[in-house]
Amino acid sequence: MSEINKTIHEISGVSLPFIPMPDFLAMTSAYMFTGLSDILGFQPPWGMSVDQMRTMKKGFRGDGSKAEKELGFTYTPIRTAIEEEIAAIKR
Secondary structure, rough: OHHHHHHHHHOOOOOOOOOOOOHHHHHHHHHHHHHHHHHOOOHHHOOOOOOHHHHHOOOOOOOOHHHHHHHHHHHHHHHHHEEEEHHHHOO
16 A cells, blocks of 8 residues: 555655554544545545455455456556546646
């Protein structure tokens, strides 16, 4: 996640929030923000939902070899995908 965040920062020039905190504090905050957002109907600040914090803590992996082989799917390099998304947002 930190590499993706750095790439987003490099391409967009937008500073990303960085608040160092221990895992227990991040998860406690995420539970609080998620609960409040469910009650009040807004998105958790800084995307600090429980699901987002778990994903950032554990990371994720995917294997698209089946889609490549069976569907002829071609992957876009992550930097190119981020550049295209940022360009689309700026329009």
